[in-house]
Amino acid sequence: MKELLxxxxxxxxxxxxxxxxxxxxxxxxxxxxxxAHALLAFGLMLRPPESPFHAWFGCDPLARAMLPxxxxxxxxxxxxxxxxxxxxxxxxxxxxxxGFLAALGLMSAAHMARHLGLLWIxxxxxxxxxxxxxxxxxxPRAFEATWKYLLVGGTGIALSLLGxxxxxxASLHGGGAGDLTFAALMAQGTxxxxxxxxxxxxxxxxxxxxxxxxxxxxxxxxxxxxxxPGIVGAMLAxxxxxxxxxxxxxxxxxxxxxxxxxxxxxxxxxxxxFSMLVAALFLLSARDFKRMLAYSSVEHMGILSLGAAVGGxxxxxxxxxxxxxxxxxxxxxxxxxxxxxxxGGRTIDEVSGMSVITPRSAALFVAALxxxxxxxxxxxxxxxxxIVKSTFATGHGWAAAFFLGCLLLAFFGLTRVVFAIVYGxxxxxAREMDHRYRETxxxxxxxxxxxxxxxxxxxxxxxxxxxxxxxAVRQLSPTP
Amino acid sequence: xxGLLNLLIGLAMxxxxxxxxxxxxxxxxxxxxxxxxxxxxxPLVIEAHDWRMMVLVIAAATVAMKGLVIPALLRRxxxxxxxxxxLDPLIGFxxxxxxGAAGMIGxxxxxxxxxxxxxxxxxxxxxxxxxxxxxxxxxxxGRSKAISQVCxxxxxxxxxxxxxxxxxxxxPLLVEAGILLDLTVAVFVTGIIVDRIQRAFDSLDTRKLTVxxx
Amino acid sequence: xxxxxxxLVRFAVWLLLAPLLPGLIxxxxxxxxxxxxPPVLQLYYDLTRLWRKGVVVSTLASPGFIAGPAVAWVAVLxxxxxxxxxxxxxxxxxxxxxxxxxxxLALARFCTAWAALETGSAFEGMGAAREVSxxxxxxxxxxxxxxxxxxxxxxxxxxxxxxxxxxAGAVLLAVGLFTVLLAENCRVPFDDPNTHLELTMIHEVMxxxxxxxxxxxxxxxxxxxxxxxxxxxxxxxxxxxxxxxxAAVGALVAGVLLVTVAVGLVESLLxxxxxxxxxxxxxxxxxxxxxxxxxAWKGGAA
Numbered sequence: 001m002k003e004l005l006x007x008x009x010x011x012x013x014x015x016x017x018x019x020x021x022x023x024x025x026x027x028x029x030x031x032x033x034x035x036a037h038a039l040l041a042f043g044l045m046l047r048p049p050e051s052p053f054h055a056w057f058g059c060d061p062l063a064r065a066m067l068p069x070x071x072x073x074x075x076x077x078x079x080x081x082x083x084x085x086x087x088x089x090x091x092x093x094x095x096x097x098x099g100f101l102a103a104l105g106l107m108s109a110a111h112m113a114r115h116l117g118l119l120w121i122x123x124x125x126x127x128x129x130x131x132x133x134x135x136x137x138x139x140p141r142a143f144e145a146t147w148k149y150l151l152v153g154g155t156g157i158a159l160s161l162l163g164x165x166x167x168x169x170a171s172l173h174g175g176g177a178g179d180l181t182f183a184a185l186m187a188q189g190t191x192x193x194x195x196x197x198x199x200x201x202x203x204x205x206x207x208x209x210x211x212x213x214x215x216x217x218x219x220x221x222x223x224x225x226x227x228x229p230g231i232v233g234a235m236l237a238x239x240x241x242x243x244x245x246x247x248x249x250x251x252x253x254x255x256x257x258x259x260x261x262x263x264x265x266x267x268x269x270x271x272x273x274f275s276m277l278v279a280a281l282f283l284l285s286a287r288d289f290k291r292m293l294a295y296s297s298v299e300h301m302g303i304l305s306l307g308a309a310v311g312g313x314x315x316x317x318x319x320x321x322x323x324x325x326x327x328x329x330x331x332x333x334x335x336x337x338x339x340x341x342x343x344g345g346r347t348i349d350e351v352s353g354m355s356v357i358t359p360r361s362a363a364l365f366v367a368a369l370x371x372x373x374x375x376x377x378x379x380x381x382x383x384x385x386x387i388v389k390s391t392f393a394t395g396h397g398w399a400a401a402f403f404l405g406c407l408l409l410a411f412f413g414l415t416r417v418v419f420a421i422v423y424g425x426x427x428x429x430a431r432e433m434d435h436r437y438r439e440t441x442x443x444x445x446x447x448x449x450x451x452x453x454x455x456x457x458x459x460x461x462x463x464x465x466x467x468x469x470x471x472a473v474r475q476l477s478p479t480p
Numbered sequence: 481x482x483g484l485l486n487l488l489i490g491l492a493m494x495x496x497x498x499x500x501x502x503x504x505x506x507x508x509x510x511x512x513x514x515x516x517x518x519x520x521x522x523p524l525v526i527e528a529h530d531w532r533m534m535v536l537v538i539a540a541a542t543v544a545m546k547g548l549v550i551p552a553l554l555r556r557x558x559x560x561x562x563x564x565x566x567l568d569p570l571i572g573f574x575x576x577x578x579x580g581a582a583g584m585i586g587x588x589x590x591x592x593x594x595x596x597x598x599x600x601x602x603x604x605x606x607x608x609x610x611x612x613x614x615x616x617x618x619x620x621x622g623r624s625k626a627i628s629q630v631c632x633x634x635x636x637x638x639x640x641x642x643x644x645x646x647x648x649x650x651x652p653l654l655v656e657a658g659i660l661l662d663l664t665v666a667v668f669v670t671g672i673i674v675d676r677i678q679r680a681f682d683s684l685d686t687r688k689l690t691v692x693x694x
Numbered sequence: 695x696x697x698x699x700x701x702l703v704r705f706a707v708w709l710l711l712a713p714l715l716p717g718l719i720x721x722x723x724x725x726x727x728x729x730x731x732p733p734v735l736q737l738y739y740d741l742t743r744l745w746r747k748g749v750v751v752s753t754l755a756s757p758g759f760i761a762g763p764a765v766a767w768v769a770v771l772x773x774x775x776x777x778x779x780x781x782x783x784x785x786x787x788x789x790x791x792x793x794x795x796x797x798x799l800a801l802a803r804f805c806t807a808w809a810a811l812e813t814g815s816a817f818e819g820m821g822a823a824r825e826v827s828x829x830x831x832x833x834x835x836x837x838x839x840x841x842x843x844x845x846x847x848x849x850x851x852x853x854x855x856x857x858x859x860x861x862a863g864a865v866l867l868a869v870g871l872f873t874v875l876l877a878e879n880c881r882v883p884f885d886d887p888n889t890h891l892e893l894t895m896i897h898e899v900m901x902x903x904x905x906x907x908x909x910x911x912x913x914x915x916x917x918x919x920x921x922x923x924x925x926x927x928x929x930x931x932x933x934x935x936x937x938x939x940x941a942a943v944g945a946l947v948a949g950v951l952l953v954t955v956a957v958g959l960v961e962s963l964l965x966x967x968x969x970x971x972x973x974x975x976x977x978x979x980x981x982x983x984x985x986x987x988x989x990a991w992k993g994g995a996a
Contacts, residue, residue: 115655117651117652117655117658117659118655118658120659121655121658121659121661121662124662124666125662125665128662128665128666128669131669131673132669135673135676138676139680140680140681143673143676143677143680143681144677144681146673147626147673147677147686150666150669150670150673151620151629151633154633154666155617155620155633155636158633158636158637158640161640161644161659162609162613162639162640162643165640165643165644165646165647166643168646168647168650168651169643169646169647171650172597172646172647172650173595173596173597177650178647178649178650178651179650180647180650180651180655193595195594195595196594196595
């Protein structure tokens with residue numbers, strides 16, 4: 001029952017928000033639903049149900065290992081959303097709040113989908129519900145970004161539907177019933193027709209990889225993250241990508257069971273490293289600090305896919321990294337949103353000296369930068385260390401070296417931009433903006449809380465989480 | 481049964497080529513709608529021996545959505561955005577027609593090489609699906625008007641639907657319904673965005689959407 | 695004796711019946727438009743009138759100006775004689791005669807274009823350029839159609855090729871060949887046989903400077919070409935050869951009449967296509983023939 005609540009609480013809240021008449025009080029729906037959702041998600045994680053709710057759908061170990069992270073990130077964004085939307089009182093927020101809440105409900109559904117068709121429907125619905133969020137700013141650039149998001153994302157997601165059908169046909173061809181539940185597909189195992197499984201794997205990886213933002217399917221990402229409000233960027237980078245990663249992992253488990261795990265690992269390894277390389281190279285030339293965050297997200301998706309490729313401990317570390325990624329991305333995007341509003345510009349040519357104008361947000365931004373570039377003692381350091389170790393342990397020494405090289409390049413790229421905007425002398429435009437924008441506690445606390453969580457994850461990973469990740473690894477690879 | 485089905489699929493494949501060759505937006509929408517309707521009646525042909533409730537519902541819903549609702553939404557978007565109805569191709573009509581035909585032949589050849597169940601050997605379903613997916617991608621890449629790209633997306637989706645017909649016995653109604661619903665909402669949302677793009681850029685030529693680039 | 699008689703009949707059919715077709719087309723067009731239209735035999739009157747007139751030759755033109763239409767006319771007639779006429783069969787049949795037929799038609803086109811260039815006028819040159827460039831696509835379609843027929847009959851001679859019906863690809867082939875027929879004979883939507891507006895026309899512009907008997911040869915050759923394509927189309931699609939002689943003649947005549955009426959209807963109901971769309975239409979015809987070829991190939995393999 002709780003599983004259904006995870007979906008329906010946000011959806012009902014979305015409906016209520018859509019009907020709520022008052023623009024000023026409507027944003028309070030966000031933290032309310034976010035809190036309820038987080039309590040439910042953590043409740044499910046700590047006290048897992050005996051068996052999955054339904055064959056098609058249920059809070060299995062994988063969902064339990066992922067969903068609370070998204071829920072936590074949403075709570076942070078929701079808390080930030082209230083003061084943010086108050087600042088943007090000139091814009092009607094009915095569609096925005098409803099879309100944001102609906103996205104949460106649909107993301108929960110996508111995490112818990114145990115049926116390929118259902119997974120597809122939920123993922124597509126997440127895409128559609130986040131469209132009105134992207135063009136909240138209503139600028140031509142925002143519409144352009146939204147169009148790219150719709151078109152690239154829509155095509156990718158369509159290909160993943162084709163891939164889902166191919167997997168169903170693999171089951172039919174192998175003498176099965178064409179049942180699209182993951183459990184049934186995994187039970188059929190090597191009986192699945194191999195050529196169709198491989199075709200399905202490619203299509204599904206391209207499809208859900210587009211949603212994740214793996215290179216070379218990442219082209220929508222910089223635009224969307226650059227033009228969307230920071231709160232939306234955080235949710236896309238930490239939530240929607242997690243949905244897609246969960247989908248990739250579920251499909252990969254089926255491919256593994258079908259005896260094509262080697263191929264799957266190799267493709268994930270290559271595409272992960274390629275994403276990291278592309279991201280690192282673009283980071284070196286980035287000038288816009290919001291687009292920079294998008295490339296950083298591409299890089300982290302590459303890290304996740306590398307962890308999934310290595311499997312075993314690497315997979316466990318990938319779950320760890322999902323949590324770290326969600327928390328640090330939240331802190332980064334929210335503090336970047338503050339900087340963006342205060343500075344009135346987005347590129348290093350327009351913005352500098354933010355440590356003078358908005359000292360607290362700037363400090364948070366720098367701290368989050370260190371977190372995201374995996375400096376100890378933040379969580380990402382430990383998860384990435386674990387991934388490197390397991391990469392070495394499985395004999396992919398060159399991949400680990402490549403990985404570290406990309407991390408170094410990305411570190412250079414990120415620090416170059418961040419220090420350029422944080423230090424130096426404030427520009428005139430920013431000084432004028434300064435009078436209008438006040439850095440209140442309400443917009444600083446949520447990113448600070450998320451950053452503290454990232455720190456906490458690194459210093460003392462809760463045992464409950466460790467167990468949840470172990471259970472998820474066990475679910476994905478039943479015979480280690 | 482197989483003959484009639486293949487005839488319908490052949491018709492859908494022919495419509496692919498017409499879609500690639502057409503130069504007017506309203507006719508492109510009409511072709512996408514017609515193809516959707518042709519696809520909609522296919523479940524009835526496949527399941528001709530046993531018209532269960534589910535099959536009838538799927539067929540009716542598909543015809544209604546793909547053939548009527550979605551084209552109506554697109555036409556509305558076209559009217560409100562008040563756009564020029566000539567399609568400005570990025571890939572010329574002739575090259576795209578030739579590419580489409582080559583893709584169609586390639587699809588047929590590829591479909592023969594893929595391992596298929598005995599009952600699907602004589603069927604053009606896989607070939608038709610691949611050809612439509614290719615056509616959709618070609619339209620997505622090769623046309624610059626926003627609505628024509630949506631038509632490309634619809635044809636791509638039609639190809640996937642064709643492939644889904646292979647699984648008609650095992651895919652539950654709920655999934656089909658969800659897919660259709662998502663598709664419709666997608667077009668609806670696109671219609672809104674198209675309208676906004678028109679207002680913001682004073683044009684629906686996606687080539688003008690070039691502010692964001694690296 | 696019999697063979698001579700048969701040959702004469704064949705000759706008479708091509709020479710005498712051909713000018714009937716444009717008259718029929720015009721009648722259909724007039725009927726659709728609600729006019730009375732010119733008499734069906736109008737082309738016969740025109741031809742006799744032209745035959746009696748003198749020839750005006752530009753001082754620039756070489757003898758090629760006169761020779762062009764003459765050679766073209768002979769080439770078309772020779773091509774027509776290669777084509778089997780239902781129960782009559784062919785007068786001359788050998789392996790690969792279909793290739794000769796295609797080449798004879800190309801020769802006719804070359805001669806018309808050559809004569810057009812002889813005038814030294816820019817208009818004629820433009821028309822010749824257009825004619826030749828469209829012919830590239832139309833000929834590709836014709837050759838593909840021929841390949842289709844030869845593939846499904848396993849023969850390269852017209853007499854054997856045209857006997858069996860084209861089977862499942864018949865519809866594709868029929869539409870493709872009909873489009874080629876329209877293009878090759880300069881009918882709407884490729885060209886408008888009525889227009890004398892230089893900028894839009896293709897074929898008419900090439901023969902603008904001809905007069906007297908050469909013009910008669912051009913007009914008669916065009917009519918024969920129309921009949922040739924109609925007969926080819928009907929025999930490629932209908933199993934004429936398998937019917938008893940009387941029925942075969944009936945089917946052939948009915949088929950040709952049907953094609954003629956169809957041309958008339960197309961001309962009444964369609965507008966001339968924009969110039970840049972013409973290659974697209976011809977490519978469509980080509981693709982239809984290609985798909986017919988594939989169907990024939992697949993059918994043969996299965």
